[in-house]
C-alpha cells in the first residue's frame with residue numbers, strides 16, 4: 001500500500017524558529033531592545049498552564065522577551081480589562097496574548113476585543129479578522145496560518161483545489177476557510193449540521209479537520225491522493241493524543257499531517273512570528289501604540 005507523504009510540522013517549526021532567531025537578533029539591534037510578548041492568564045487550567053509554559057520557553061529560544069501575568073480565578077472582569085489596557089499603553093510591549101479559557105464570569109469576547117489590534121498576536125480581534133475577510137491580512141490566527149505555512153513549505157499549491165474544512169470555530173475553521181479562499185481554493189465549510197458530510201469530504205482535494213472528535217475521518221471518506229490536514233488534538237482515556245483523522249487515512253491520502261507532530265508545533269512558531277511582525281510595526285509607527 002502506498003503511504004501518504006508525512007507533513008512534518010516539527011521540522012518545519014524548527015526551520016521557522018531558526019529564521020526567527022536571526023530576525024529577532026536584527027530587530028533587537030534596531031530597536032535597542034528585544035521584541036516583547038505579554039501573556040495574560042486567569043485561574044488555573046492544567047492544559048492552559050502547559051500551553052503558556054511552552055509559549056514562554058519558545059520565546060526564550062528565539063530571544064523574545066516574555067512577560068507572564070497570572071491573575072487569580074477570582075479576578076473581576078474589570079481587573080482583567082485594566083491589565084489589558086495597561087499593556088495596550090505600554091510602549092515596551094509589542095504583543096498581547098490572552099490565554100483562553102478565562103474564568104466563566106469573565107466575557108472572553110469582550111477581553112479579546114479590548115486588546116489593541118496592533119498588539120493582537122493571536123489575530124482574534126474583529127479588525128484583524130475583518131482584514132483577513134477582505135483579503136488584506138495583517139495579523140492572522142496562529143493555527144490556520146500554521147496550516148498555510150505547512151502547505152507552502154511542502155510546495156502544495158491550493159489554487160483551484162476543492163477544499164473541505166470541517167469545523168467553523170472563530171479561531172480555527174472560519175479563518176482557515178478564509179485563508180484558503182484567499183489562496184484561490186474553492187472552499188466548503190462544514191459543521192455539525194452539514195448534510196452528507198462524508199460525500200463532501202470524498203470529493204475534496206484538500207481536507208482540513210478541526211472538529212475535536214478522535215479519528216472521525218476514516219479512510220473510505222478520502223479521495224485517493226488528497227491532502228489531509230489534521231488540526232484535531234484529542235486526549236484519549238489512556239492519556240495519548242489523537243487527531244480527528246484515523247491513522248489508516250495514510251493508506252489513501254497523498255499527504256497527511258500526523259498527530260502529534262503536525263499542525264500543533266506550528267501554532268507556537270506562528271505566534272512568535274506574529275510577535276516579531278507586531279514589533280516591526282511598532283518600531284515603524286511607535287505613536288500608533
Ligand code: NDP
Pocket residue numbers: 143166167168169170171172173190191192193194197210211212213231232233234263264265267
Ligand atoms: P470548537 O469546539 O470550537 O469547534 C468544533 C467545530 O466542529 C464546530 O464548528 C462544530 O460544529 C464542528 N463539529 C462538531 N461535531 C461535528 C460533527 N460530528 N461533524 C461535523 N462537524 C462537527 O473547536 P476548535 O475549533 O477550537 O478546535 C477544533 C479541534 O482543533 C480540537 O480538537 C482542538 O483541540 C484542536 N485545536 C488544535 C490546535 C493546535 O494548535 N493544533 C489549536 C486549536 C484547536 P458546530 O459549529 O455546528 O457546533
